[in-house]
Amino acid sequence: MARNDGIDRTVARNQDLPTPDDVAKIQEHNEREKDSYSNQDIVPERTPLNVHFKTPTDDYVKMFEQMEQDGVISTRGLKPDAIKYGELVFDVNSAYFYNHGGYEFAKQFYADAYKAAVEIVGGEQYILSAVMHADERNRAMSEALGEDVYHYHLHVVYIPVVEKQILWSKRCKDESLRGTVKETITQVSRSKKWDSKPVLDEDGNPKLNEKGKKILRSSYSVLQDDFFNFMRNAGYTDVERGERGSTEEHLTVTQFKVQAEQQRLEAVTAQVADAEQSLENTRVAAEKQKKKLEALQKETKAARATALTVQDIEAMGKKATFGNNITLTPDECRILKDYAVSSFAEKAEKLKYKQKYEQAEKSASVWKRRFEALNEKYLELKKKAQPYLDALEIASERVRAFLDVVLSRGKETQEHKQPARKRGRDMEI
Structure with a gap:
């Protein structure tokens, strides 16, 4: 969120979509499927300027079901109420794009941000939709400058997955196979995808606290770091990382x-x-x-x-x-x-x-x-x-x-x- 201190910051937010109803609402918003919106800052005349870096082939739930049928993903072992969908939102304050020329610069920036999203989720095949919104007006800046200023940002709906190894059980007739890897599946798992990571020292070993316990880093802090570092490496050296400890990450x-x-x-x-x-x-x-x-x-x-x-x-x-x-x-x-x-x-x-x-x-x-x-x-x-x-x-x-x-x-x-x-x-x- 903007702090009005003149510094442009990258912001990456992760949102869980627990229910089919949540998924449907996000789809309506991202794909602009409604005839009208309660958000008065959305300008329908500019909706054709929204840019899809990955266009959905069907509605999000049906795409998920088809991927499961094709064996691209697996829900083996999941609880009925497990979270199967997530959404990443990549953002920088509106002034950053305004000062760099606006729409065309934003398109290139988020084209590079989409590449970061592909790495973060583990592959483009797990992304259902990726769209840059260019039709939401920044009301405060517009009123302050006396001209229309738009808030460019990227929505990425994805399936959180991890690789899981399935081992041969003790009941296997071939004793030599027992306990070895039977197969590796791509399991849908939000909790494992966003599990907290240990903090590593210069030698790559986990850091420990005074009691000898591992010091952990929030997965959302890792997300902020990954997005910021990717954009810096892509040449956007005039942005800073979103503030550490800020609630905007969550x-x-x-x-x-x-x-x-x-x-x-x-x-x-x-x-x-x-x-x-x-x-x-x-x-x-x-x-x-x-x-x-x-x-x-x-x-x-x-x-x-x-x-x-x-x-x-x-x-x-x-x-x-x-x-x-x-x-x-x-x-x-x-x-x-x-x-x-x-x-x-x-x-x-x-x-x-x-x-x-x-x-x-x-x-x-x-x-x-x-x-x-x-x-x-x-x-x-x-x-x-x-x-x-x-x-x-x-x-x-x-x-x-x-x-x-x-x-x-x-x-x-x-x-x-x-x-x-x-x-x-x-x-x-």
């Missing part, structure tokens, strides 16, 4: 997509929360600017109210009895003198208020535009996330519980299906 395809959607939901929810906070901050800042503007308006109004009017000034003074001189009372003289002294300060103060007023209006206008732009962005983001938010609002606990159950079931299933290990053994993944 996820089924469905679980992998559920987990991706859960992470996408969390990311979108966080973006909505950030947008709401930014919107609130902008609203508070705009309100402060509005209050400052109102305060300046009040100060200007008060200054105007206290100033002398022209009529008041003209009413001052009396004409002298002789000549054209004007006489003022002491109070009038004091008032005019004070007014004359303060008039220059008042003009400067009015200019100051005017500048503050204009600046406040300009600042308020800027904050208003920011608020409107952010509000529009917030509404758009909330609209995209609305299905998830509605689901959480209606039954938040059920939605999260459902996702947790799906993921935990997958983990429990993998742990249940792993071969039983003796107590005290170490496991390296």
Whole structure:
């Protein structure tokens, strides 16, 4: 699964198909046999671009039965509920193919990956179908880049087989044959195919822990190594191995997509929360600017109210009895003198208020535009996330519980299906 750290990683996943119903569902998905799909990222118009490196000759179950009749495989000794089918999914993050040109590069990459699959399963004859999907849109990247980006990956449905030697029994009449190999069969066996392997030292001997027990490597860790090493040797030196210990090695395809959607939901929810906070901050800042503007308006109004009017000034003074001189009372003289002294300060103060007023209006206008732009962005983001938010609002606990159950079931299933290990053994993944 992508970690958004700029590193391209190979991922190989193995999925058991325990029942005929599971096999049928995988066939419908891989071969695109449905008329419509619940997965909205599938683009039917691009389905003809899907590439079969091995095309099935019939449905998967009938192909299995025919191979058993022809003696290619054997179910001798298998329990009725034994797992007879498996699916490998080979993958690299979508950005890797996007940066290398897209579809044509992906076709060549997975043509080489199919060769790796042939080696891993033990031969092409045990592969029922191998198809590269080119019709699934990567929604997150498409939205981020403003163009359609597709998630290329390879599905390989196969039969897990091992070579098994059948020995002559003690009841054999020829004593010389007893205990020797009677025949070698290709047995269908998921448990033996994916049995954990011992960790070897430089001399090829099994490594032991402090108690003298063999240290084992998970078969799925071996699968990751094999796929990565094969692709590196094929010339794809700009990819890294999938992270060791990562649960993505053990996820089924469905679980992998559920987990991706859960992470996408969390990311979108966080973006909505950030947008709401930014919107609130902008609203508070705009309100402060509005209050400052109102305060300046009040100060200007008060200054105007206290100033002398022209009529008041003209009413001052009396004409002298002789000549054209004007006489003022002491109070009038004091008032005019004070007014004359303060008039220059008042003009400067009015200019100051005017500048503050204009600046406040300009600042308020800027904050208003920011608020409107952010509000529009917030509404758009909330609209995209609305299905998830509605689901959480209606039954938040059920939605999260459902996702947790799906993921935990997958983990429990993998742990249940792993071969039983003796107590005290170490496991390296």
